[in-house]
Amino acid sequence: MQWKRLMTITRKEFIHIKRDKASLIIALMMPIMMLLLFGFAVNTDVNNVDLIVYDGSRTSESRELTSKFTNSSYFRLYGEVNSPKEVEEYIAMGKVKVGLVIPPDYTKELRRNSPTEVQVLVDGSDPTIARTAMSYSLLIGNNYSLKMKKIETQRSALGKQENTGISLKPFVLYNPTLESSKFNVPGVIGLILQNITVILTSFAMVREREKGTIEQLIMTPVTSFELIVGKLIPYTLIGFFDMIVALLLGNIIFGVTIKGSVALLILLGTLFLICSLAMGMLISTVAKTQLQAMQASIALLLPSVLLSGFMFPRESMPKIVYYISNVLPMTYFLQILRGIIVKGVGITYLISPIISLLILIFIIVGITMKKFSKTLD
Structure with a gap:
C-alpha cells in the first residue's frame, strides 16, 4: 500500500462528498436532530x-x-x-x-x-x-x-x-383494563401506512431520473398531473392493503377491535394516505439520488415516531417540541385512529384533528405540485 495512492483516493472521495451537498447536510445535521429529539421527546414523566x-x-x-x-x-x-x-x-x-x-x-x-x-x-x-x-x-x-x-x-x-x-x-x-395493545396497535397502523408509502413514493421519480427515463416521459403527451397520479396509484393500493392487513392482524393476534365506523376509518385513512404520498413525492422531486431519498425519508419519519404521541406522551414534552409536533400529519391521524378504534367516536368528535389534517394535506400537496412542475420544466 502506497500512501500517495491512498491519499489520492481519499481526496477524491472528499470531493464527491463536497459535491453531494444534500447528503453532506443530512449527515452533519442528523446527529444534532436525533440528539435534540431523543433528549426532549423521550420523556416518560407525565405533568400538566x-x-x-x-x-x-x-x-x-x-x-x-x-x-x-x-x-x-x-x-x-x-x-x-x-x-x-x-x-x-x-x-x-x-x-x-x-x-x-x-x-x-x-x-x-x-x-x-x-x-x-x-x-x-x-x-x-x-x-x-x-x-x-x-x-x-x-x-x-x-x-x-x-x-x-x-x-x-x-x-x-x-x-x-x-x-x-x-x-x-x-x-x-374506553380501556378499563389499560391494555397497552389497544394503545399501540392503532399507532402502529398509522406508522405502517406512513412509512411504507413515504419510502416507496420517495423513490418513484428518483429512480426514473437515475435511469435516464424521466426525459422520455417528459417527451410524451402525458401531463404532469397524469404522471403523478399514474405513479401514485400502485402505492395507494399497497397502502390500502397494508392497512387492511394491519387491522386484521391487530384483531386476530392482539384482540383490538374497531369500536367505531369502519367506513369512516377508511375514509380518513384515505386522506392520510394522500398526505403521505404527497410527502413521499415531495422528497422524490427534491432528492437527486435514491440515497438522498432514503436519508430524507428517515429524517422525516423519525420525528413522526417520537413527537406524534405514538411512543411518548406529548403532554410531557417542552412547549417548543409540542408546537413542532402540531405540524406533523401523524399527530392528528393518531388521534383519529385511537378515537375510532379505541373510543368508537363519530366524526363530530374528530372535527379538530380532521380539519388540521386537511390543512396540512392542502399545504403539502400544493408544495409538491409546484415543486414537481418546476422539476419537469
Whole structure:
C-alpha cells in the first residue's frame, strides 16, 4: 500500500462528498436532530395533564378541592363545564385526559361528616397517562382528606370527632383494563401506512431520473398531473392493503377491535394516505439520488415516531417540541385512529384533528405540485 495512492483516493472521495451537498447536510445535521429529539421527546414523566372540571356544588369547599388539583404540577385546568356529560364529551374528543366530577351535595355531605365521593374520569386510550393520572388523583385526594381530618380534630374540644374526608373514585373510560395493545396497535397502523408509502413514493421519480427515463416521459403527451397520479396509484393500493392487513392482524393476534365506523376509518385513512404520498413525492422531486431519498425519508419519519404521541406522551414534552409536533400529519391521524378504534367516536368528535389534517394535506400537496412542475420544466 502506497500512501500517495491512498491519499489520492481519499481526496477524491472528499470531493464527491463536497459535491453531494444534500447528503453532506443530512449527515452533519442528523446527529444534532436525533440528539435534540431523543433528549426532549423521550420523556416518560407525565405533568400538566389537561383537566376538565364539573363543579356541581359551587362552594368554597369545592373550589378548594379544584385548586388542589390545578395548583399542582400534575394537572392543568382546561376549563369548567355545566354537566358530567360534557366532561365525558371533552374526553371523547381528546381535548383533555382527565375529568373531575364534584357532585352537587359535596359540601352538604362534607359538613355532615358523611362519606363524600368525588369521581375522576380518566381517558384509558393512553394507558401511560391514565395510570399516572389515577395515581396523582388518589395522592391529591388522600393528602386533602388527611388535612381536613387534622383541622377537624384540632377544632374538636376532646379531639375525638372524626371527619370522614373525601373519597376519590377513579373511573377509566374506553380501556378499563389499560391494555397497552389497544394503545399501540392503532399507532402502529398509522406508522405502517406512513412509512411504507413515504419510502416507496420517495423513490418513484428518483429512480426514473437515475435511469435516464424521466426525459422520455417528459417527451410524451402525458401531463404532469397524469404522471403523478399514474405513479401514485400502485402505492395507494399497497397502502390500502397494508392497512387492511394491519387491522386484521391487530384483531386476530392482539384482540383490538374497531369500536367505531369502519367506513369512516377508511375514509380518513384515505386522506392520510394522500398526505403521505404527497410527502413521499415531495422528497422524490427534491432528492437527486435514491440515497438522498432514503436519508430524507428517515429524517422525516423519525420525528413522526417520537413527537406524534405514538411512543411518548406529548403532554410531557417542552412547549417548543409540542408546537413542532402540531405540524406533523401523524399527530392528528393518531388521534383519529385511537378515537375510532379505541373510543368508537363519530366524526363530530374528530372535527379538530380532521380539519388540521386537511390543512396540512392542502399545504403539502400544493408544495409538491409546484415543486414537481418546476422539476419537469
